[in-house]
Amino acid sequence: MFAIPLxxxxxxxxxxxxxxxxxxxxxxxxxxxxxxxxxxxPTLVTDIASARAFLQSYAGKQAADTGRLYGIWLDGTLVGGVMFRIFDAESGNCEAGCWLEPSAAGRGLITRATRVLIDWAVEERGMHRVEWIVSSANTASINVAGRLGMTRDGVLRESYPYKGVRHDMEVWSVLAPEWRAGR
Known part of the structure; x- marks a missing residue:
């Protein structure tokens, strides 16, 4: 197994x-x-069996080259993760995502980890477009998109029903030439 220092x-x-x-x-x-x-x-991962099933689904995505999942460890403790929720090598488009527990928030871990993912997607796999889709209410995640040099493409109004509320979802993206220019 590998570990990439962040x-x-x-x-x-x-x-x-x-x-x-x-x-x-x-x-x-x-x-x-x-x-x-x-x-x-958290609604998908409610016990060890569902945790294993979720992780197995991403192992299957990785085997099919349609997604990937990585954890972020801080001093040996799993505190969050980043993923390619969608990875379409044929079209050159993918969607990155993340999550983090509160003890690790505010340290730049998601930004640093996502940079590693985007570098790999663009430079190793030839991806042209990396998307970041986020609730308009999730300021922390929107700030990550900005730090990554992404552009806000638009808002999908009330497109995500979650916990009884219809959330506006913002689509952010970075294109390969923009990513390279920003590095």
Whole structure:
């Protein structure tokens, strides 16, 4: 297995695989309310079996080259993750996403980890467009898109029903030439 350092603060990016289901479930329990503000992941991961099933679904996506999932560890503890929710190598388009438990918020971990993902997608896999789709109410995630040099493409008004509320979803993106110019 590999681990990519995300700085000098003990943060690492590693594959998040099915054999880590117990650790993933414990992480989800610690951050359930915080993570679940805008992301439906906690509703999918309710016990160790569902944690394993979620991780296995991404192992299948990776095998099919349609998605990927990585965890963020801080001082040896899983505190969040980043993913390619959609990865379409044929079209050159993908969608990155993230989540983080509250103990790790405000450290730049998501920005640093997503930079690694976008670099790989653009430089290694030849992706042309990387999207970031976020609730208009999720200021922290919108700020990540800005720090990554993404452009706000538009708003899908009331397109995401979640917890009894229809959320406006913002679409942000960065194109490969923009990414390279910004690096």
């Amino acid at each position: 700085g000098d603060d003990g943060a690492e990016l590693r594959p998040l695989e099915p054999w880590r289901a117990e650790e993933f479930f414990a992480h989800m329990e610690r951050g359930r309310d915080f993570i679940g503000q805008y992301v439906g992941l």
